[in-house]
Amino acid sequence: MDIKRILILGGGTAGWLAANHLGKALEHRQDVSVMLVESPDIPIIGVGEGTVPAIRQSLKRFGISESEFIRQCDVTFKQSIKFVNWMDKDRHGAENFYHHLFDMPSPLGEDLTQHWLANRQQAYGDLVSPQHKVCEAGRAPKRITHSEYEGALGYAYHLNAAKFAKLLADNAIRRFNVEHIKAKVCEVMLKDNGEIASLETDNRGSISADFYIDCSGFESLLIDKTLKVPFVDKSHQLFADKAIAVQVPIGEEEAIPPYTLATAHQAGWIWDIALTHRRGVGFVYSSKYMDDAMALKKLSHYLGQDVAQYQYRVLPMKLGYRREFLHKNCLALGLAQGFLEPLEATSILLTDFAAGYIANRLPKDSEALALLAEQFNRVMTYAWERVVEFIKMHYCLSDRSDSAFWVDNRDPATIPCELNSRLKLWRDHAPIRQDFFSKFEVFDLENYLYVLYGMHYPTNTQVASEQQREAWQVQGKQIANLAEHLVNELPAHRDLLEKIAKYGMQRC
Structure with missing residues (x-):
């Protein structure tokens, strides 16, 4: 059976990201149609509202103006995650912190990790990247004269999830002719072979397609309730299983940090x-x-x-992912695919990654779909497992002992085997690019360096020549000078946002 009709169930960020990825990939295919069905009375969860730099490439590919995106979605720039109090306050000081920066470390050529290991006289991020001082100074990552999606430093965004979904929806409908159907699904019908045959709705009758994408959130109506694909539970490795989310107003003149603030407490952490x-x-x-x-x-x-003076929500978090992400004629995306708590903004990251992957490899018929499923499930399982490891690393590297939560996170029985092996390897040698051999590493060398050495991981120092040490010192000073220059030249974060709102930026 040829795949000619694609149905996405559920809107929100996941559904409309999928619609845009598919719309872009199929914009010259008149024989394939995409429709999105969503219930008009299901709210968007919007946990975290943070992204990672890869989203810039997707938005640019969709043809969305960065200026309009910033104006319409209450966007602010995100250059880092600032981790506060993730280490013992007696050893590292009250309000100890480090930055997981979005710019590449050691941008002038030489890897300064060994230089930092030999001295440890300043924060790792401060030594290897000018972005550390830019973040601490509250500067933006670009100037108004930069073109859209370009900047002096790497960046992502904070955004209003509901407004972002609307922007993506408008773009998919207008630019890619995605059909938008507002209807509540009452029943899912199956074929004799176990595939999804159709969706029975309250106001549009029976709607059928050849390929279904489940973006129905935690409800997981297709992949879980209908197809019964098992869930791989990760709560024995990641302990944080609940969140209280609240929105607090700020003044129009109040400074806006150009980073996510992640402050640890005795049984988890706080995003801000x-x-x-x-x-x-x-x-x-x-x-x-x-x-x-x-x-x-x-x-x-x-x-x-x-x-209590604000409307807040208590959100249970089921930690883990589907054993299969592509099963029969159904693909799960977003929260239907899995969830691992909002640390490092992994939800939108994995959704964008998976949606782009399937759009670029969309099978032409059911036979090709079956062949793709094995490869896709293997790739996505690898990606999810690496994300579990990266999140767990933040907890198990902490030397906090003020509560059982932090002590138990260092229990070897809770640490994934691959992460444990890597950490043992990195006791003797700092990570190098070859340690991340797969193209499907969601977090790569630079991400691990910022977290490992932001948390003072005790890698042994390697012997270096006098010439090498002098080269490191020279480059360290050059980075410090560049940081000073950028702090002086880049605008304050809120000032840039106000200029973009008024004037916009130059299109690429």
Whole structure:
């Protein structure tokens, strides 16, 4: 059977990202149609509202103006995740922090990791990248004269999830002729071979397609409730299984940090994301180590005001992913595919990655779909496992001992085998590019370097020649000078956002 009709179930960020990826890939194919069916009464969850730099390439590919994106979605720039109090305060000081930066470390050529290991006199990010000082100074990653999607430094975005979904929807419908159907699915019909045959809706009758994409969120109506694809639970490795999310207004003159703030507490951590007119704050915690009442009390303490005065949501988080992501004639994306807590903004990252992958490899018929499924499931399982390891690394490297939560995170039985092997290897030698041999590493060398040495991982120092040490010192000074230059030349974050809102940026 040829694949001519594609149906996406569910809107939100996942559904409309998929619609744009497919629309772009099929824009010259008149024989294939894409429709998106969503219920008009299901709200967007919007956990985290943060992205990673790869989203810039997708938005540019979709033909979306960065200026309009920033104007319409309350966007702010994100150059880093600033991790606060993830290390023991007695050893590393109260309010200890490090940056997981979005610009490449050691941009002038020489890898300065060994130089840092030999001295450890300043924060790793501060030595290897000018972006550390730019973030701390509250500067933007670009100037108004930069073209759209270009900048002096690497960056991603913070955004309003509901407005982002609407922007993606408008683009998919207008530019790629995606059909938008508002209807509630009442029943899913199956074929004799177990494939999905059609969706029975409340106001559009029976809707059928050749290929279905499940973006129905945690409900997972197709991949879970209908096709019964098993779930791979990861709660024995990642403990934070609940979040309290709240939106707090900010003043129009208040400075906007150009990074996500991730502050650790005794049973998890707090995200703090500043948009143009509000902060999105989330208290992430493990229900094994803290109850809801204490979590609310701790969040109120963090905010300096009673959280009960605002509308807040308590969100249970089922940690893990589907054993198969592409099963029969159904693909799961977004929260239907899995969820691993919002640390490092992995939800949008994995959705964008998977949607782009399937759009570029869309099979022409059911036979090709079956062949693709094995490869796709293998790739996505590899990607998800590496993400589990990267998130776990933040917890198991911490030397905090002020609660059972942090002590238990260092229990070897909770650390994935591959991560444990890598950490043992990196005791003697700092990570190198060859350690990340797959093209499907969602987090790569630079990401690991910033986190490992931001958290003071004790890699042994290698012997270096006097000439090499002098070269490192010269380059370290050059990076420091570049940082000073950028701090002086780049605009304050809010100032740039206001200029973009007024004037826009030059299209590429």
